Amino acid sequence: MKRFAALFNAMDATTKTGEKTAALTAYFRTAPEADRVWTIALLSGRRPKRAVNATELRTWAAEAAGVPLWLFEESYNIAGDLAETIAHLLPRAEHETDPTLDATLRALIALTGRPEAERRAYVTSVWAGLGPEERFLFNKLLTGGFRMGVSRGLMTRALAQATGVEEAVMAHRLMGDWDPARTRFADLTEEGGSEGAARPYPFALASPLEAAPDSLGPAADWLAEWKWDGIRGQIIARPGAFAIWSRGEDLITDRFPEFAPLQDHLPPGTVLDGEIVAWGGDAPLPFAALQKRIARKTVPKKLLAEVPGHFLAYDLLEDGGVDLRAAPLSERRARLEAMLAALPAGLPLSPSPAALGDWAALTATRGLARDRMAEGLMLKRLSSPYHTGRKRGDWWKWKLDPFTVDAVMLYAQAGHGRRANLFTDFTFAVRDGNDLVPFTKAYSGLTDVEFAAITRWVGKHTVERFGPVRRVVPELVFEIGFEGIQASPRHKSGIALRFPRMLRWRQDKGVAEIDTLDGLRALLRQVSEPGTLRADEVKTGDLPAGSKKKTGALPPDPQDI
Amino acid sequence: MSAQLLSFTDRGIYCAEGGFYIDPWRPVDRALITHGHSDHARWGHGHYLCTHQALPVIRHRLGQITAEGIGYGETRQIGGVEVSFHPAGHVPGSAQIRVARGGEVWVVSGDYKVEDDGLSEPFVPVPCHTFISECTFGLPLFRWQPQAVVAAQLAAWWQANAAEGRASILAAYGLGKAQRLMTMLPEAGPILTHGAVEETTRILRDQGYRLPPTIRVTAGIDAKSHPGALIIAPPSALGTPWARRFGPASAAFASGWMALRGIRRRRGFGTGFVISDHADWPGLNTAIHATGAERVFVTHGYTTPFRRWLEEQGYEAGIVQTEFGGDEAETASEADLA
Numbered sequence: 001m002k003r004f005a006a007l008f009n010a011m012d013a014t015t016k017t018g019e020k021t022a023a024l025t026a027y028f029r030t031a032p033e034a035d036r037v038w039t040i041a042l043l044s045g046r047r048p049k050r051a052v053n054a055t056e057l058r059t060w061a062a063e064a065a066g067v068p069l070w071l072f073e074e075s076y077n078i079a080g081d082l083a084e085t086i087a088h089l090l091p092r093a094e095h096e097t098d099p100t101l102d103a104t105l106r107a108l109i110a111l112t113g114r115p116e117a118e119r120r121a122y123v124t125s126v127w128a129g130l131g132p133e134e135r136f137l138f139n140k141l142l143t144g145g146f147r148m149g150v151s152r153g154l155m156t157r158a159l160a161q162a163t164g165v166e167e168a169v170m171a172h173r174l175m176g177d178w179d180p181a182r183t184r185f186a187d188l189t190e191e192g193g194s195e196g197a198a199r200p201y202p203f204a205l206a207s208p209l210e211a212a213p214d215s216l217g218p219a220a221d222w223l224a225e226w227k228w229d230g231i232r233g234q235i236i237a238r239p240g241a242f243a244i245w246s247r248g249e250d251l252i253t254d255r256f257p258e259f260a261p262l263q264d265h266l267p268p269g270t271v272l273d274g275e276i277v278a279w280g281g282d283a284p285l286p287f288a289a290l291q292k293r294i295a296r297k298t299v300p301k302k303l304l305a306e307v308p309g310h311f312l313a314y315d316l317l318e319d320g321g322v323d324l325r326a327a328p329l330s331e332r333r334a335r336l337e338a339m340l341a342a343l344p345a346g347l348p349l350s351p352s353p354a355a356l357g358d359w360a361a362l363t364a365t366r367g368l369a370r371d372r373m374a375e376g377l378m379l380k381r382l383s384s385p386y387h388t389g390r391k392r393g394d395w396w397k398w399k400l401d402p403f404t405v406d407a408v409m410l411y412a413q414a415g416h417g418r419r420a421n422l423f424t425d426f427t428f429a430v431r432d433g434n435d436l437v438p439f440t441k442a443y444s445g446l447t448d449v450e451f452a453a454i455t456r457w458v459g460k461h462t463v464e465r466f467g468p469v470r471r472v473v474p475e476l477v478f479e480i481g482f483e484g485i486q487a488s489p490r491h492k493s494g495i496a497l498r499f500p501r502m503l504r505w506r507q508d509k510g511v512a513e514i515d516t517l518d519g520l521r522a523l524l525r526q527v528s529e530p531g532t533l534r535a536d537e538v539k540t541g542d543l544p545a546g547s548k549k550k551t552g553a554l555p556p557d558p559q560d561i
Numbered sequence: 562m563s564a565q566l567l568s569f570t571d572r573g574i575y576c577a578e579g580g581f582y583i584d585p586w587r588p589v590d591r592a593l594i595t596h597g598h599s600d601h602a603r604w605g606h607g608h609y610l611c612t613h614q615a616l617p618v619i620r621h622r623l624g625q626i627t628a629e630g631i632g633y634g635e636t637r638q639i640g641g642v643e644v645s646f647h648p649a650g651h652v653p654g655s656a657q658i659r660v661a662r663g664g665e666v667w668v669v670s671g672d673y674k675v676e677d678d679g680l681s682e683p684f685v686p687v688p689c690h691t692f693i694s695e696c697t698f699g700l701p702l703f704r705w706q707p708q709a710v711v712a713a714q715l716a717a718w719w720q721a722n723a724a725e726g727r728a729s730i731l732a733a734y735g736l737g738k739a740q741r742l743m744t745m746l747p748e749a750g751p752i753l754t755h756g757a758v759e760e761t762t763r764i765l766r767d768q769g770y771r772l773p774p775t776i777r778v779t780a781g782i783d784a785k786s787h788p789g790a791l792i793i794a795p796p797s798a799l800g801t802p803w804a805r806r807f808g809p810a811s812a813a814f815a816s817g818w819m820a821l822r823g824i825r826r827r828r829g830f831g832t833g834f835v836i837s838d839h840a841d842w843p844g845l846n847t848a849i850h851a852t853g854a855e856r857v858f859v860t861h862g863y864t865t866p867f868r869r870w871l872e873e874q875g876y877e878a879g880i881v882q883t884e885f886g887g888d889e890a891e892t893a894s895e896a897d898l899a
Binding site for chain 2: 012013065067068070071074075078079080081084085088089092136416417418419420421422448
């Protein structure tokens with residue numbers, strides 16, 4: 001654990017990519033092989049399930065530290081991190097031990113489901129032998145909350161450097177749902193790699209387009225598609241393997257049984273990139289519908305009928321068992337359309353509509369996105385390969401501006417981690433007659449300087465405390481941006497927002513100028529009755545009003561789940 | 562007189578019978594000052610009394626003031642009370658102030674730490690009935706390592722930077738912490754100082770405090786003229802053109818707040834050395850116990866939980882509000898640099 005802690009601290013101590021890569025490369029060359037495998041797993045989101053819940057940890061730690069529970073909570077509110085609070089509170093180890101990462105994680109996995117007394121005895125005995133930094137990491141692993149400031153791309157690069165394998169090849173070998181407890185370092189890094197047949201490709205990802213689209217050059221070089229709000233996924237149909245992967249590399253084949261017939265119809269050796277959406281017959285249903293499916297491991301028939309899944313294909317990554325990723329998008333898109341056109345009707349699979357056009361036409365098309373249940377457009381360069389991960393320049397997400405509402409802050413709570421001690425988590429209200437009705441929370445969108453100023457303000461304008469939460473004088477007004485709105489009986493306001501965040505602190509506005517609940521209700525009615533335009537009307541070639549060109553081209557796109 | 566010996570006013574801690582305030586934050590006629598940090602020694606009072614050791618820095622910072630020094634342990638009658646100053650171990654010259662009337666003794670701690678830092682006059686517990694204690698780090702989260710451990714970490718950091726051709730810039734509060742750090746380090750290379758640090762260092766050195774040689778950064782003093790140097794500067798100097806003259810450099814911050822990862826990351830210092838001139842949790846508890854006081858007022862820091870903790874330990878405990886209302890989150894976010 002000491003070696004792993006040293007790696008963690010090296011990552012924590014710098015924001016420079018070069019320094020991080022060098023430290024990680026050195027680790028991948030020298031750490032015990034089993035520890036390397038676990039590190040790869042952790043850095044690619046394959047965290048072990050938590051063996052202990054937070055309540056148990058608090059109780060055990062407070063008792064081990066000889067501190068009353070209320071004082072433990074006060075300390076936690078300041079540190080803003082449970083693992084760190086415990087690491088600081090416990091008395092220092094008298095004799096430090098140094099178990100390997102491999103041994104520690106195997107012990108944690110074995111602990112799951114054991115009686116409390118057994119888990120407690122184990123955890124407290126480990127605490128007693130670790131230094132504060134190792135203790136902190138142990139706690140993070142214990143609670144399933146481990147994160148390190150290293151992107152998966154950076155980890156892949158370091159691993160490529162340490163092993164001499166090309167980066168894109170390494171990225172591919174790490175895909176899939178391999179189990180670190182049963183995988184050797186060589187299994188991952190050498191030819192053959194993990195779970196061969198069902199292994200997905202690394203997803204290509206897009207960057208947000210901040211500039212005007214004509215900064216991208218001639219529109220003729222680009223293909224536009226709707227940016228759907230669903231689950232980005234890959235369908236793998238190879239001899240002996242049929243799998244559906246989410247972008248988070250969860251195997252979701254069983255959650256969407258309606259796709260099972262595809263294995264009988266897709267040509268062997270096919271890999272599709274696309275978006276799983278909830279399907280209303282000829283257009284996607286709102287994301288809220290799909291959410292009902294996401295949570296379910298097995299799907300009741302009724303839900304399957306109400307919220308059927310549909311795969312809108314963006315790209316063809318493998319055709320006849322041949323990796324197509326290096327071919328230009330225009331070619332991949334043409335082959336995708338040809339392949340899908342040959343399938344029998346009635347399958348839950350169709351090409352995601354794509355369009356060509358000049359920038360004015362595409363801008364107009366983008367304006368229709370909400371009516372199509374899309375978030376905006378994706379722009380993909382027709383000549384581009386299917387990249388590994390996010391490579392800036394060929395794929396852009398060109399989203400609609402968010403909805404906005406001006407609201408007043410009602411409650412404030414300190415953040416966690418980097419934002420411990422800063423009030424960053426706010427609850428906002430709109431006006432309803434003479435009342436202020438809380439309707440959303442938001443945590444992001446302001447600068448550190450603004451959060452610091454608000455923190456000072458909260459200190460002086462607290463009306464009431466509820467543990468870590470402060471009720472404040474309703475005075476500060478913020479412009480809240482959000483991507484969607486839906487009815488929600490669970491909330492007092494009757495509405496729930498999708499992706500709310502603070503766009504601006506409106507220091508020029510007072511509480512008298514905030515928006516009303518009636519205004520939000522009106523917006524809800526408006527979005528619940530979408531326009532008459534449907535996604536299936538937007539076929540390749542007729543998206544942009546001003547364009548006569550046919551495409552026949554189009555590839556994959558990146559979305560966030 | 563039956564009134565409390567010391568009372569808490571909107572100007573600070575007041576002794577009616579002696580006609581003086583202790584570390585007041587608004588102008589008063591007569592001020593007793595525990596030490597020279599700017600939140601304790603403020604401008605505008607009619608008359609200042611502090612230790613002989615604290616006086617030169619206070620004069621330097623406040624300019625033209627009417628001020629007088631007093632020796633540690635020396636007693637003085639002021640009005641109807643007896644006053645004396647005792648080492649607080651916080652920074653050179655810092656004091657706790659003892660106020661006695663008849664058999665009743667109060668002690669105002671000012672800022673203090675229990676560990677002997679080898680530079681400041683070491684903390685001495687002063688028996689009293691009522692103790693007014695700071696609690697900047699009054700939560701069990703805060704447990705300092707012995708100074709020697711941090712000294713070894715600092716030395717290793719400096720040497721590693723020097724070996725890789727990087728300057729080492731250490732951000733620290735200019736009075737007390739900066740000088741303490743100098744004395745903790747091995748003679749591994751030149752120590753350069755920012756002007757704000759050098760002024761105080763010179764004054765303390767002239768007073769007879771044993772400090773290593775330092776070089777003030779002026780035109781022509783940079784990483785080329787002094788390779789492998791350690792530069793001690795106030796935190797505000799980091800990221801400025803002043804700091805960029807040292808070329809490739811590793812910056813670190815030395816403060817008790819560096820114990821919290823969130824604060825360390827937010828301030829953008831990858832490297833933080835956890836070293837404080839305030840008492841940690843065990844230190845506060847030890848110091849309070851050692852006074853034998855039955856009644857404790859806490860101020861400046863995590864006052865609410867610390868008072869409750871003390872009450873559960875059997876003390877009669879209260880809170881002294883400071884100018885800023887003693888809000889914990891604010892205290893931490895403003896990151897008291899000492």
